[in-house]
Amino acid sequence: MSRTVFRVDEGILSTFQGVNIGVLLGQDVDVGVVDEGLEAFKASVVEAAIGSFGSDPVTSHPHVRSWREMYRAFKTKPGDYRPSAEALLRRAIKRKGLPRINAAVDTYNAVSVRHRIPMGGFDMDRVQGTIRLRFSEGGESFMPLGASDPEETYPGEVVYADDARILTRRWNYRDCDETKITEGTRAFIMFVDGSVDIPRESLEEALMDLENSLRRFCGGTYSMHVADGEKPVFSM
Numbered sequence: 001m002s003r004t005v006f007r008v009d010e011g012i013l014s015t016f017q018g019v020n021i022g023v024l025l026g027q028d029v030d031v032g033v034v035d036e037g038l039e040a041f042k043a044s045v046v047e048a049a050i051g052s053f054g055s056d057p058v059t060s061h062p063h064v065r066s067w068r069e070m071y072r073a074f075k076t077k078p079g080d081y082r083p084s085a086e087a088l089l090r091r092a093i094k095r096k097g098l099p100r101i102n103a104a105v106d107t108y109n110a111v112s113v114r115h116r117i118p119m120g121g122f123d124m125d126r127v128q129g130t131i132r133l134r135f136s137e138g139g140e141s142f143m144p145l146g147a148s149d150p151e152e153t154y155p156g157e158v159v160y161a162d163d164a165r166i167l168t169r170r171w172n173y174r175d176c177d178e179t180k181i182t183e184g185t186r187a188f189i190m191f192v193d194g195s196v197d198i199p200r201e202s203l204e205e206a207l208m209d210l211e212n213s214l215r216r217f218c219g220g221t222y223s224m225h226v227a228d229g230e231k232p233v234f235s236m
Contacts, residue, residue, distance in 0.1 A: 002235040002236060003235060003236060004130045004233055004234075004235045005023075005025065005130065005131065005189065005234050005235060005236055006021075006023050006130065006131045006132070006133075006189070006225075006227060006233070006234040007130055007131075007132050007133075007227075007232055007233045007234075008021055008132075008133045008227045008228075008232040008233075009132055009133060009134040009135070009232075010232075011134065011135050012133055012134060012135065012158065013228075013229045013232060015073070016070065016073070016195075016196050017196065017229070018196040018197075019194060019195065019196055019228070020194035020198070020200050020203045020226055020227070020228050021133060021191055021192070021193060021194065021226070021227040021228070022191065022192030022193075022194065022203055022204070022206065022207035022210075022224070022225075022226050022227075023189065023190075023191060023192075023224065023225045023226070023227060023234045024189070024190045024191075024192070024207060024210055024211055024214070024222060024223075024224055025124070025187070025188075025189050025190075025222065025223040025224075025234075025236065026104075026187065026188050026189075026190070026214055026218065026220045026221070026222050027124075027186075027187045027220055027221050027222075027223075028186065028187070028219070028220045028221055029104065029185065029186060029187065029188060029214070029218045029219060029220035030103075030218055030219050030220070031102050031103050031104045031181060031182065031183050031184070031185045031188075031218055032102070032103050032183055032218070033102065033103065033183065034100050034101075034102065034103055034106050035103070035217075037216075037217070038103055038106055038107065038217050039100075041107075041110055041213070041217075042097070042098045042106060042109075042110045043097075045092070045098075045110045045111075045113050045114050046092045046095075046097060046098060046113070048114070049089060049092045049093055049113055049114075050092065050093050050095065053089075053093050058086055058089045058090050058093065059086075061089075061116050062197065063085070063115075063116040063117055063195070063197075063198055063202075064083070064085065064086050064089065064116060065197075066195040066196065066197035066198060067083040067085065067086065067118065067193075067195050068083065068086070069195075069197075070083075070171070070195050070196065071083060071170065071171070074135075074156055074157060074158050074170075074171075075154075075156060075157075076157070076170045076173070081170050081173045082173070083118050083171070083172060083173065084112065084118040084119070084120065084172045084173065085112050085113070085115075085116055085117055085118040085119070085172075088109055088112055088113050089113055089116065092113050098110060098113065102181065102182065102183050103217045103218050104121065104181050104185065104188060104214065104217075104218050105121070105181055106217075107210075107213050107214055107217050107218065108120070108121060108190055108210060108214075110213070111206065111209050111210045111213050112206075114206075114209065115202065115205070115206035115209065117192055117193065117194065117198060117202070117203065117206045118171075118172040118192075118193040119172075119190060119191065119192050119193070119206075119210065120160075120168060120172055120175055120190065120191055120193075121181055121188050121189060121190035121191065122167055122175070122179040122180070122181065122188065122189055123179050123180065123181050123182065123185045123187070123188055124187040124188055124189050125185070125186065125187060126178060126179040127162045127167075127179055127189070128162045128163045128164040128165075129162050129163025129164070130162065130163060131160060131161070131162050131167065131189065132160070132161055132162075133158070133159075133160055133171075133227075134158075134159060134161060135156055135157070135158060135159075136153040136154070136155065136156070136157045136158075136159045136161075136166070137155060138152070138153055138154050138155030138156070138157070139152050139153065139155075140152065140153040140159075140161075140166050141165070141166070142159075142165070142166040142169055142176060143165075143176050143177045143178060144169070144174050144175075144176065144177065145174065145175050145176065145177050145180060146177065147177065151169070153166060153169060157169065157170060158170065158171040159171070160191070162179075165178060165179075167179055171193065172191075172193050190210065190214075192206050192207050192210060200226070200228075203226065204226065207224060207226070211224060223236060
């Protein structure tokens with residue numbers, strides 16, 4: 001009997017027509033620590049980003065501009081709360097390097113920078129029920145990564161959520177602490193967020209790159225899906 005793993009709500013699809021969400025489910029993975037090969041991969045991505053932008057601002061890239069417009073559409077100021085790919089790109093071109101967390105998170109951060117598309121993920125063994133991309137009614141509790149006190153969502157905010165909790169705030173700005181990927185994670189689900197102006201082909205290319213890179217650094221087996229207006233549900 002199949003289980004619905006992920007669903008994009010109709011409200012999101014009707015408001016942001018043309019959105020594509022890449023979904024990648026990894027099982028039997030070995031997240032482990034970051035090794036020299038992964039560090040070299042991250043460094044090459046950073047150097048490529050620096051060379052690509054030169055003296056141009058990160059906001060000159062159409063993917064970044066598109067996500068900033070998406071944030072404004074659900075009343076989030078992108079200058080105060082930057083989409084995750086933009087935040088990583090800004091860090092990269094300032095030669096601050098990319099964060100060192102674990103093999104899975106470091107991999108999707110690097111692939112996100114390479115494609116200029118937001119990515120994120122959760123430990124599947126900590127997810128409860130179906131993950132949904134939806135609007136929040138407001139006042140929903142959220143425990144950010146590394147925080148000691150919870151926050152509350154605002155009405156109309158776009159969130160990832162499972163049956164028990166909010167998993168991200170402001171679409172892809174910040175993840176919750178309870179479902180974070182750790183070195184003990186054995187199954188994860190990752191999302192590649194294609195805004196309305198990011199071509200589907202670019203989204204699919206980034207999704208394939210993410211799978212190939214995770215196979216290289218974490219092993220495991222993978223299932224892939226692109227959720228859109230025609231196929232908003234991912235089941236297995």
